[in-house]
Amino acid sequence: MPVCRDCTFYKPMDDSVGDCFGIEVPGDADVSNCPANAYQPKDG
Template sequence: MPTCQDCRYYTAIDELKGECFSLGFEVHGKTDSKKCPERAFRPNKGPKSKKSGAHNY
């Protein structure tokens, strides 16, 4: 099951928490993606992901 830390909008602060782009506050990295507060979860893998390196095409 994907978690917040698997989202392209998640930026890690430390091992346990990070920041979500749209929320402006800290979230736990292990939170289930189905509990995404803004329902903005997008996997960080795939051709349109910022973290995949494909965005420069």
């Protein structure tokens, strides 16, 4: 399963968390939990 770290909208803030549309999300959060169902893979 991909995680937030793999998502186009994830902007890393440090090793474990990142910014997603102004909200802090864990890099290892499963994208099936994405609130907006907005996951887009970084590559491909």
